Amino acid sequence: MIKINGLSKSYENNIDVLKDISINIDDGEIYGIIGHSGAGKSTLLRCINGLEQYNSGSLTVDGQEVSDLTGKELRVFRKNLGMIFQSFNLLERKTVYENVALPLQVWREKGNRKKEKEEISKRVHELLELVGLSDKLKSKPKELSGGQKQRVAIARALALNPKILLCDEATSALDPKTTKDILMLLSDINKKLGITIVIVTHQMEVIKEVCEKVALIDGGKIMAEGYAKDLFLNP
Ligand code: ADP
Numbered sequence: 001m002i003k004i005n006g007l008s009k010s011y012e013n014n015i016d017v018l019k020d021i022s023i024n025i026d027d028g029e030i031y032g033i034i035g036h037s038g039a040g041k042s043t044l045l046r047c048i049n050g051l052e053q054y055n056s057g058s059l060t061v062d063g064q065e066v067s068d069l070t071g072k073e074l075r076v077f078r079k080n081l082g083m084i085f086q087s088f089n090l091l092e093r094k095t096v097y098e099n100v101a102l103p104l105q106v107w108r109e110k111g112n113r114k115k116e117k118e119e120i121s122k123r124v125h126e127l128l129e130l131v132g133l134s135d136k137l138k139s140k141p142k143e144l145s146g147g148q149k150q151r152v153a154i155a156r157a158l159a160l161n162p163k164i165l166l167c168d169e170a171t172s173a174l175d176p177k178t179t180k181d182i183l184m185l186l187s188d189i190n191k192k193l194g195i196t197i198v199i200v201t202h203q204m205e206v207i208k209e210v211c212e213k214v215a216l217i218d219g220g221k222i223m224a225e226g227y228a229k230d231l232f233l234n235p
């Protein structure tokens, strides 16, 4: 699903932020990328979603070389990538319903207004049921706990049926119990929908909990890569 081969990236004032990165993330996998702050994880994620250009190497998502995509193609490409963040990035003045409906409204098939609204409403209800928040439809983000906010963000990220869910430090703001709940939800979603999930984190316990495969990144280089069960001998 994501094939990265010999990828290198420098910023103008910061060379070799990523050095010769090669990893393969298969369809339907839960793949972890772990490293300390400054290791290059966010840069790698931004290369995957086309927000950042790389200097050399290849990065394909579902067979498409990301650096080949231009404006309109990139916009369409990004529909296939759901993203969630440490800070949730919800719209504070909108309700849970409206937050989840937003991507559906942006990408709606223009036609019959009434049918459109019904379809969006059906999808939002479906998504909120999936994340266990059917009873919070009318709440605003400030009325929710951190875990509930992340559930809303997950529902929104899945709205357009992406093939991949990218999680950028998605549990870093949550307590251990809530972290576990969110990871169980991600695992459940992976099984139910068959979606590929990439988890970027500095938290080893997150990797051990749900990831089948792991890449350890440090100083922009892959230091170790493989099955979690082989890399961590003591579970
Ligand atoms: P991580 O997500 O693992 O914390 P980052 O990808 O954010 O790592 O950063 C990796 C390195 O690249 C750091 O040294 C950081 O200072 C540098 N960096 C990140 N973004 C930029 C940028 N836009 N311009 C220059 N240097 C950057």
Ligand code: ADP
Binding pocket: 095, 097, 098, 117, 118, 121, 137, 138
């Ligand atoms: P109508 O415009 O007839 O109310 P909608 O399709 O907008 O129909 O709404 C269908 C259902 O979705 C409603 O039962 C309502 O609970 C929910 N809903 C729609 N919009 C919102 C919203 N902005 N906030 C909360 N719930 C909403």
